[in-house]
Amino acid sequence: MNLRQCFEILELDDNASLEEAKQAYKDIVNVWHPDRFSHSPRLKEKAEKKLKEINVAYARVVSYLSSKAEVGGKTKARSGKSRRTKTEIAAEAGTYVVMGVCSFLYNTIRHVAGKTEEDAQDTNRDRREGRGTKK
Numbered sequence: 001m002n003l004r005q006c007f008e009i010l011e012l013d014d015n016a017s018l019e020e021a022k023q024a025y026k027d028i029v030n031v032w033h034p035d036r037f038s039h040s041p042r043l044k045e046k047a048e049k050k051l052k053e054i055n056v057a058y059a060r061v062v063s064y065l066s067s068k069a070e071v072g073g074k075t076k077a078r079s080g081k082s083r084r085t086k087t088e089i090a091a092e093a094g095t096y097v098v099m100g101v102c103s104f105l106y107n108t109i110r111h112v113a114g115k116t117e118e119d120a121q122d123t124n125r126d127r128r129e130g131r132g133t134k135k
Contacts, residue, residue: 003064006057018065025058052103059096 007014010024032050037043067084 001053001056001060003060006060006064009054009057010061012061016061016065018062018069021058021061021065025054028054056096063092 001009007016010021010028012021012024016024029051032047032054034044034047034051037047070084
């Protein structure tokens with residue numbers, strides 16, 4: 001996802017400030033929060049996907065606007081380099097990757113656990129109805 005798409009997802013223009021980005025994020029999260037769709041599993045799943053997209057867009061926009069503010073505000077180190085080191089940038093990128101993997105694993109485990117629970121309920125129902133018992 002490029003920076004232009006991130007601004008569009010948050011419904012921001014190119015010259016938005018960091019405060020405007022934060023407010024836009026809060027507004028759009030209120031609209032797409034999955035808890036608002038607890039009555040419909042299909043809509044809740046759609047909202048979860050949308051919220052992940054919003055979070056990625058927000059992280060990219062905030063990172064961009066923060067670095068822009070540092071350079072524009074002349075908060076550079078004496079050596080002329082930005083205060084964010086390559087290590088910090090790599091750690092931030094690694095954090096996004098780890099969080100994405102954790103989110104994927106959590107959803108997969110939750111999905112598998114849901115299937116296991118459904119299977120157990122089916123087995124219990126079969127036993128109550130006299131089906132599937134070994135003699």
